[in-house]
Amino acid sequence: MAVESPYEVLGIAEEAGADEVRAAYLRKVKEFPPERAPAQFERVRDAYEALRDPRSRARNLLFGGRGLPDLHHLLEGRRAQRRFVGPKPWLAALKEN
Numbered sequence: 235m236a237v238e239s240p241y242e243v244l245g246i247a248e249e250a251g252a253d254e255v256r257a258a259y260l261r262k263v264k265e266f267p268p269e270r271a272p273a274q275f276e277r278v279r280d281a282y283e284a285l286r287d288p289r290s291r292a293r294n295l296l297f298g299g300r301g302l303p304d305l306h307h308l309l310e311g312r313r314a315q316r317r318f319v320g321p322k323p324w325l326a327a328l329k330e331n
Contacts, residue, residue, distance in 0.1 A: 243278060
């Protein structure tokens with residue numbers, strides 16, 4: 235089963251402004267009230283939560299519905315390969331002046 239984007243759930247374009255996102259959310263809430271269609275309402279609510287805040291909207295555009303990647307695991311292998319080789323050459327040049 236493919237994951238729907240919040241834009242598809244609310245029925246808006248990715249270029250939609252904050253007012254359009256809110257208006258689409260209110261239309262969908264009227265269409266799927268929580269007491270009659272709780273599963274549909276949760277989808278609409280989650281989509282609105284993902285798009286209402288500029289930070290979460292940018293995160294959604296960058297990473298899709300997956301959320302933030304786990305950076306700790308991505309960087310863990312690189313850290314294990316690094317070794318201390320002494321002071322940096324630019325640091326030695328700063329100490330001379």
